[in-house]
Amino acid sequence: MTSFLYRCTDCGRDYPRESVRYLCPECGKAYKPGIPLVGVLEAVFDYAAIHAGFDRLEPDWQLFCAVEHEFHPPLPVGNTPLAKVARLGTELGLPHLWVKNDGLNPSGSLKDRASFLVAAEALRIGEKRIVAASTGNAASALAAVCASAGLEALIFVPEKAPKAKLVQMVLAGARVVPVKGTYDDAFRLSLEYTAQRGGLNRNTAYHPLTLEGKKTAGLEIWAQLGFQVPDAIFVSVGDGVILGGVHKAFVDLQRAGLIQRLPRLIGVQAGASDAIHRYVQTGIYSDAPDPSTKADSISVVCPSNAHGARKAILESKGLTLAVSDDEILQAQKRLLSRTGIFTEPAGAAALAGLVKLQAGPDRLNVGDRVVLLATGHGLKDVEAPLSRVSIPAAIQPVLEAVEL
Amino acid sequence: MTSFLYRCTDCGRDYPRESVRYLCPECGKAYKPGIPLVGVLEAVFDYAAIHAGFDRLEPDWQLFCAVEHEFHPPLPVGNTPLAKVARLGTELGLPHLWVKNDGLNPSGSLKDRASFLVAAEALRIGEKRIVAASTGNAASALAAVCASAGLEALIFVPEKAPKAKLVQMVLAGARVVPVKGTYDDAFRLSLEYTAQRGGLNRNTAYHPLTLEGKKTAGLEIWAQLGFQVPDAIFVSVGDGVILGGVHKAFVDLQRAGLIQRLPRLIGVQAGASDAIHRYVQTGIYSDAPDPSTKADSISVVCPSNAHGARKAILESKGLTLAVSDDEILQAQKRLLSRTGIFTEPAGAAALAGLVKLQAGPDRLNVGDRVVLLATGHGLKDVEAPLSRVSIPAAIQPVLEAVEL
Numbered sequence: 055m056t057s058f059l060y061r062c063t064d065c066g067r068d069y070p071r072e073s074v075r076y077l078c079p080e081c082g083k084a085y086k087p088g089i090p091l092v093g094v095l096e097a098v099f100d101y102a103a104i105h106a107g108f109d110r111l112e113p114d115w116q117l118f119c120a121v122e123h124e125f126h127p128p129l130p131v132g133n134t135p136l137a138k139v140a141r142l143g144t145e146l147g148l149p150h151l152w153v154k155n156d157g158l159n160p161s162g163s164l165k166d167r168a169s170f171l172v173a174a175e176a177l178r179i180g181e182k183r184i185v186a187a188s189t190g191n192a193a194s195a196l197a198a199v200c201a202s203a204g205l206e207a208l209i210f211v212p213e214k215a216p217k218a219k220l221v222q223m224v225l226a227g228a229r230v231v232p233v234k235g236t237y238d239d240a241f242r243l244s245l246e247y248t249a250q251r252g253g254l255n256r257n258t259a260y261h262p263l264t265l266e267g268k269k270t271a272g273l274e275i276w277a278q279l280g281f282q283v284p285d286a287i288f289v290s291v292g293d294g295v296i297l298g299g300v301h302k303a304f305v306d307l308q309r310a311g312l313i314q315r316l317p318r319l320i321g322v323q324a325g326a327s328d329a330i331h332r333y334v335q336t337g338i339y340s341d342a343p344d345p346s347t348k349a350d351s352i353s354v355v356c357p358s359n360a361h362g363a364r365k366a367i368l369e370s371k372g373l374t375l376a377v378s379d380d381e382i383l384q385a386q387k388r389l390l391s392r393t394g395i396f397t398e399p400a401g402a403a404a405l406a407g408l409v410k411l412q413a414g415p416d417r418l419n420v421g422d423r424v425v426l427l428a429t430g431h432g433l434k435d436v437e438a439p440l441s442r443v444s445i446p447a448a449i450q451p452v453l454e455a456v457e458l
Numbered sequence: 459m460t461s462f463l464y465r466c467t468d469c470g471r472d473y474p475r476e477s478v479r480y481l482c483p484e485c486g487k488a489y490k491p492g493i494p495l496v497g498v499l500e501a502v503f504d505y506a507a508i509h510a511g512f513d514r515l516e517p518d519w520q521l522f523c524a525v526e527h528e529f530h531p532p533l534p535v536g537n538t539p540l541a542k543v544a545r546l547g548t549e550l551g552l553p554h555l556w557v558k559n560d561g562l563n564p565s566g567s568l569k570d571r572a573s574f575l576v577a578a579e580a581l582r583i584g585e586k587r588i589v590a591a592s593t594g595n596a597a598s599a600l601a602a603v604c605a606s607a608g609l610e611a612l613i614f615v616p617e618k619a620p621k622a623k624l625v626q627m628v629l630a631g632a633r634v635v636p637v638k639g640t641y642d643d644a645f646r647l648s649l650e651y652t653a654q655r656g657g658l659n660r661n662t663a664y665h666p667l668t669l670e671g672k673k674t675a676g677l678e679i680w681a682q683l684g685f686q687v688p689d690a691i692f693v694s695v696g697d698g699v700i701l702g703g704v705h706k707a708f709v710d711l712q713r714a715g716l717i718q719r720l721p722r723l724i725g726v727q728a729g730a731s732d733a734i735h736r737y738v739q740t741g742i743y744s745d746a747p748d749p750s751t752k753a754d755s756i757s758v759v760c761p762s763n764a765h766g767a768r769k770a771i772l773e774s775k776g777l778t779l780a781v782s783d784d785e786i787l788q789a790q791k792r793l794l795s796r797t798g799i800f801t802e803p804a805g806a807a808a809l810a811g812l813v814k815l816q817a818g819p820d821r822l823n824v825g826d827r828v829v830l831l832a833t834g835h836g837l838k839d840v841e842a843p844l845s846r847v848s849i850p851a852a853i854q855p856v857l858e859a860v861e862l
Contacts, residue, residue: 075667105788119532127544127797127798128541128542128543128544128797129541129542129797130541130559133539135534135537135564136534137532137533137534137606138532139606140532141532141606141608155534155564158563158564159562160539160559160562160798160799160800161798161800162800162835162837171710197798198794198798198799198800199794199798200798201794201795201797201798202545202796202797202798202799204545204559213852217840218837218840220847220849221840221843221844221849222800222836222837222840223796224796224847224849225790225791225794225795225800225836225843225846225847226794226795227794227795230849230850231850231853231860232849232850232851232852232853233853233854233855234853234854234855235851235855239855240855242855243856243857243860245856246857247857247860250857251857251862264578267463271743309484333777356532367555370622386629387629390602390605390626390629390630391605391629391630391631392605393532393533393601393605393606393607394531394533394565394601394602394604394605394606394628394630395533395564395565395602395606396564396565396566396602396626398631425543431566431835431837432626432629433566433622433626433837433838434837436621436622436625436626439629440625440627442629443624444628444630445624445625445628445634445636446634446635446636447636448617448636448637448638449636449637449638450637450638451633451637451638451639451643451644451646451647452647453647453651453654453655455649456635456647458652458655
């Protein structure tokens with residue numbers, strides 16, 4: 055590990071690692087549940103040490119990691135495949151197209167990366183209970199990582215979370231509390247819980263190591279492309295923390311002098327859950343009051359990392375798009391039927407965004423190297439795509455019954 | 459690739475690679491649908507060349523591969539994590555216990571390995587259509603791999619296959635034919651199809667490269683253990699082809715002089731689907747007439763690779779066990795809640811077998827290095843464990859409603 059301190063992404067104040075836990079003690083005062091987080095902290099490393107210590111022939115990723123290796127849970131997380139998808143790329147006029155399939159994390163989503171690092175931090179500081187609010191994936195991730203590490207997971211989920219996700223977290227031994235309300239209600243409740251009853255809060259962006267954990271997806275993309283920066287990365291956006299984490303990977307690499315430029319980040323939201331998209335477009339934040347979408351993992355009224363996500367888009371010279379559920383489900387089918395990669399609707403939003411962009415005036419250049427980040431496993435929610443498939447009727451088991 | 463020929467596992471006759479496709483032309487005549495396959499072929503490599511060419515510092519797995527790299531589909535398959543599971547191991551008196559999590563293949567099961575290699579073979583010989591019978595996992599695997607490679611998948615499934623698996627294969631663009639009957643009916647029908655209408659048949663063990671594909675799981679276990687042979691590997695058993703494939707990995711390594719001994723293979727079957735277990739115990743084969751089990755992936759009346767599986771058990775000085783559905787579902791929950799690894803009931807059968815063995819007189823030694831092979835993803839079938847979980851009632855989103 056390289057030494058680091060926490061810096062407020064709003065006021066720029068620095069804090070020693072051991073002196074803060076969640077938000078900036080100053081700016082964080084201005085935060086109240088129901089608005090995007092203010093005072094989100096980021097880890098700022100000793101980049102000269104990273105520069106000196108990083109060797110592409112034997113990459114030591116621990117240099118970029120904010121928790122010592124000895125505290126890491128025993129569940130292998132990350133190191134998911136990056137697949138070059140030539141069939142799909144050809145269709146979209148992008149011969150250099152890849153999919154980073156983060157559904158192949160142990161609990162089935164990229165959220166394992168954040169849960170892993172927060173659990174490592176809990177082990178380091180001696181907290182036995184981790185508390186989170188989640189639409190499902192972060193909760194499943196936390197439940198799985200805590201199971202491997204012998205930690206207790208307490209999870210607030212909106213009652214409408216897909217059954218597969220609920221089964222998974224309960225079976226993992228987590229204490230699950232379904233909440234009558236939205237994800238945002240669950241988020242607020244979990245904050246009240248840790249404030250008044252204790253435990254380590256793993257809420258996304260609220261605990262700074264969630265961003266650091268998600269960062270590893272970006273580091274892997276860079277390494278898997280042969281230590282090249284792609285031209286664009288498409289990321290589905292709910293709270294905006296995956297987007298922020300991927301951005302942080304390249305910011306860290308740039309600060310360490312290992313890369314010269316940032317990839318453009320293209321954030322894709324579901325049409326009804328588009329608070330960040332509108333914030334980027336107008337500069338003015340407002341909630342998405344009814345964020346209902348089949349892409350449940352990116353359904354959010356008030357994205358916790360709205361400010362950080364907007365900053366990442368602007369800094370990277372990227373853009374945001376909003377897509378309909380219909381476009382998302384089409385993209386899910388298209389991705390699977392062209393690449394063999396099965397991602398949940400939220401993950402497919404990234405492809406829906408690419409399809410939309412390629413159909414318009416801002417289409418990418420044919421030479422661009424483009425990565426789609428598939429954030430969760432398709433098996434997380436097989437109800438969502440049911441409208442897109444018709445399962446044929448069963449036949450008698452004789453060859454004559456098989457159509458030619 | 460190293461040159462190879464096909465050898466009949468029954469009569470020992472050798473055949474040049476290009477002269478045969480499925481079973482031994484001589485022994486295979488004795489096969490008729492409804493009995494275990496006879497005349498199954500195995501690939502026999504130039505082991506001296508492997509010995510000379512294999513370098514543990516830069517392992518070239520292509521040396522063990524029966525299809526040239528240029529024909530491999532673009533979907534990354536295999537390279538799944540091997541997790542040391544200390545919490546679970548301690549409970550079972552086995553401090554050196556690992557889980558190979560093959561549910562993290564792209565379609566969610568180890569079957570991707572077989573489909574991958576058969577698809578590579580189809581690309582090599584110019585077949586555009588691959589035909590298979592499957593309880594679900596092999597079909598999802600074939601559909602995914604074919605999607606990535608631009609091949610057509612035609613799949614016969616028993617109509618009772620779990621919905622998640624059906625959704626997955628249809629969404630991937632496969633032509634799916636649900637069959638009124640058992641997996642065995644689907645198996646027979648697919649053979650009739652390729653015999654009379656063409657296409658490449660991918661049925662397990664029937665196409666010899668299914669075994670070769672599954673072999674890669676065993677090679678990876680060896681490499682991930684630091685090129686050490688474990689003392690025992692627990693494998694859930696339906697048709698017996700995964701068991702046979704894992705065995706073949708170590709047989710190849712031994713023939714190449716890279717290892718000195720074979721791991722004991724412990725095959726675990728569901729109580730109602732125990733044809734191989736009884737065959738090993740008695741030496742006399744008979745069907746499992748009503749193989750109904752919640753572990754749908756290992757439900758089979760007449761295991762296609764019964765002879766090969768029995769041979770692998772005997773050669774490796776292993777054994778077989780039968781476990782109840784109750785033991786399987788308990789094991790599924792135990793695995794997830796102690797390790798964070800979510801495997802489908804069929805995959806959990808391996809742990810159920812280990813639990814059973816440890817409770818009896820044949821328990822393993824405390825120093826043994828033991829691997830559990832988790833063959834499929836838990837999200838494949840979230841209905842099965844529903845009886846094991848109770849999802850709490852939703853509460854109002856206020857802290858007072860949260861129990862202490």
